[in-house]
Amino acid sequence: MVIINPSFATQPAAVNRPAGPAPVLAIDRVLTAVVIGQRAEHLYELASGNLKMMAESQTALRHGEKLLLQVTGKDQQQRPQLQILKPDTGLINEQLRSSLPQQQSVNQLIANLGKLINMPQQQQLAALGKEFIEAIASKPQASDPAGLRQAILQSGLFMESQLAKGDAPTRDLKRALLRLNQRLNQQLHNIEQAPKSDNSSKNASLAREYAPQTRIAPLLSEYSAAPSAENYPKNRDHSTNRTELPGQLSPQHRQTPTLSDADSNLEILRQLLRDVRGTLTRQESHQLLHLQQSDKTQYMIELPVRSNDGIDVWQLHFHKFDKTDSEQANPQQQSTKEEPQHNWTISLSFDLPELGPIRARITQNPELKILFNAGNSATTALITSKRHELEQTLAAQGVSTQSIECNNSPITIASSELLSQSLVETQA
Numbered sequence: 148m149v150i151i152n153p154s155f156a157t158q159p160a161a162v163n164r165p166a167g168p169a170p171v172l173a174i175d176r177v178l179t180a181v182v183i184g185q186r187a188e189h190l191y192e193l194a195s196g197n198l199k200m201m202a203e204s205q206t207a208l209r210h211g212e213k214l215l216l217q218v219t220g221k222d223q224q225q226r227p228q229l230q231i232l233k234p235d236t237g238l239i240n241e242q243l244r245s246s247l248p249q250q251q252s253v254n255q256l257i258a259n260l261g262k263l264i265n266m267p268q269q270q271q272l273a274a275l276g277k278e279f280i281e282a283i284a285s286k287p288q289a290s291d292p293a294g295l296r297q298a299i300l301q302s303g304l305f306m307e308s309q310l311a312k313g314d315a316p317t318r319d320l321k322r323a324l325l326r327l328n329q330r331l332n333q334q335l336h337n338i339e340q341a342p343k344s345d346n347s348s349k350n351a352s353l354a355r356e357y358a359p360q361t362r363i364a365p366l367l368s369e370y371s372a373a374p375s376a377e378n379y380p381k382n383r384d385h386s387t388n389r390t391e392l393p394g395q396l397s398p399q400h401r402q403t404p405t406l407s408d409a410d411s412n413l414e415i416l417r418q419l420l421r422d423v424r425g426t427l428t429r430q431e432s433h434q435l436l437h438l439q440q441s442d443k444t445q446y447m448i449e450l451p452v453r454s455n456d457g458i459d460v461w462q463l464h465f466h467k468f469d470k471t472d473s474e475q476a477n478p479q480q481q482s483t484k485e486e487p488q489h490n491w492t493i494s495l496s497f498d499l500p501e502l503g504p505i506r507a508r509i510t511q512n513p514e515l516k517i518l519f520n521a522g523n524s525a526t527t528a529l530i531t532s533k534r535h536e537l538e539q540t541l542a543a544q545g546v547s548t549q550s551i552e553c554n555n556s557p558i559t560i561a562s563s564e565l566l567s568q569s570l571v572e573t574q575a
Contacts, residue, residue, distance in 0.1 A: 149193075149227045151204035151216070170200050172227045176218045182208045206231065239439050246432050251425035253451055254402040257458045259422055262404035263415065272415065275330055282323035286454040289461070299463070302448050303430045304437065320451070321430055328423045335416045396496045398504035398522075398558060399449075399460045444468060462496040496558075502526045504558045515546060519553040527555035 149170065172178075183199075184192040191202045193214070208214070216229040260276035263269055284301070288294035300309075303321030316322060406415060433447045446465040451458050467489050490512045498504045503523035510516045517537075521527045530553045541548060 149200055149202045149229055150222055151202050151206060151208075151214075151229050151231060169224075169226045170198060172218045172229075174218055174220060177232070178216055178218075180214045180216055182210055182212045182214070185210065202229075239435050243432055243435050246428045246435075249425055250429035250432050251422070252399055252402075252429060252460065253426045253449060254399050254460055255405070256419070256422035256426050257451060257460075258402040258404040259406050259419060261457070262406045263419070266406075266408060268408075269412075269415065272331075272334070272412075272419070275327060279323050279327045280453065280458070282318050282320060283451045283453045283458060286452050289450070289452045298450055298452075299448055302450050304434055304446065304448055307434075321427070324423055324427050324430070328420065328427065331416055331420050331423065335413070335420065338413055338416065396462050396464055396494055396506065398496045398498035398506065399462070400498040400504070401457060401459065401500065457500070459497055459499055462494075464492075464494040464496075466492040466494075468492075502529070506558050514550070515541075515548040516550040517548060517552070519551075520558055521553065521555055522558050524555050527553050 149172070178195050180193040180195040182191050183194045185208075186192060186201070189203055189205060191204055191208050193200050193202050195216075215232040217232050218227055219230050220228050222228055257280075260280060263276045264273045264280075266273065284294070284298035289298055301316055301319045303319060303324070306316055306319045306321045309316050309319075406418060410418070429449070433449070436447055437445070444467045446463075448463045448465075450461045450463060452461050468491075491510075492512075493509045495507045495509075496505070503521065503526055505522070505526065506520045508518045508520075510518075519527075519530050521530060534551050534553070537551060538548065
């Protein structure tokens with residue numbers, strides 16, 4: 148028996164009630180729990196991982212409600228006392244909203260790095276681009292279960308948590324982005340600090356004046372002064388692309404590079420820095436969405452995958468939910484000890500040049516169901532023809548499924564509920 152949100156008021160519900168064994172919980176420990184039943188007024192049954200316990204709470208609780216609890220002490224009967232914590236997500240939401248104008252998909256950076264590598268006059272910068280591309284997971288690695296798991300752990304979402312544990316992720320994607328950002332910054336600093344002749348300054352002024360109107364405005368850095376208003380293209384659109392919002396599943400196709408052979412070193416550096424910082428901001432947006440959850444049940448990951456003919460971005464959304472969520476909708480189903488403690492929904496979204504946009508949704512609740520949605524009718528026919536092979540491959544891994552479907556329809560944007568909770572202000 149544990150006590151939730153204890154008060155000094157009289158608690159009639161506790162009179163003549165068997166206390167039961169009290170779990171051993173360390174003071175200040177924080178744990179997540181789910182309400183799986185109510186035995187009597189103010190008396191609830193909770194589950195925290197493999198631990199099940201009875202809880203007396205003067206605060207009304209709902210079946211299936213997820214709680215973030217902290218152990219604050221013990222009462223006179225040595226029963227643990229727990230306080231319900233309400234995570235403050237205001238700061239996280241504010242950071243998410245402020246980062247939206249700066250964030251962008253990694254696709255644009257990849258396109259420009261691919262262009263840079265093939266520019267013979269930019270060998271020094273090309274070496275930096277190659278180093279970053281080598282940190283991207285290869286298609287054979289992402290096609291192997293162990294390799295895909297490693298690529299997800301090195302996607303950048305977990306870099307800080309790994310550092311906190313004392314692990315230094317050598318091939319982490321966010322670490323590679325930070326290293327690339329640092330080196331590009333140093334290159335930009337060296338160019339801007341170099342002495343300039345009068346002719347070079349005139350040429351730079353002419354280049355800005357007659358630059359194509361589709362060029363992006365110069366990037367502000369800690370080494371550069373703020374540009375004047377006339378340096379910005381008049382038709383520059385600062386609005387965020389709706390399909391590039393963090394927390395949204397939308398197949399991302401390969402981008403066209405914005406670099407050109409006529410660009411100067413300064414223009415190339417500024418464009419690359421803009422892409423790197425936009426990619427970093429997007430990664431941090433996904434990290435903020437993850438931190439917003441007290442129970443860490445959802446993960447949104449964008450994973451670039453390198454193949455022989457280019458690099459594509461795989462979007463993965465993992466949603467882990469307790470069995471009590473499904474049992475609430477199907478109370479007649481009784482769980483057994485052999486069944487897993489959690490159910491999963493995994494969504495995969497990508498856009499390949501040969502196949503077009505595809506989204507796959509895998510649900511285990513508790514049976515395994517797979518739903519493919521392809522925007523190309525030829526791709527739909529191809530997946531349907533390979534369905535039997537997929538069933539055999541899953542069976543070889545000990546996984547059986549009776550439901551594999553494939554639909555041909557336009558793929559709409561699937562937004563995570565975390566995104567709407569973060570960006571919509573519910574109070575005036």
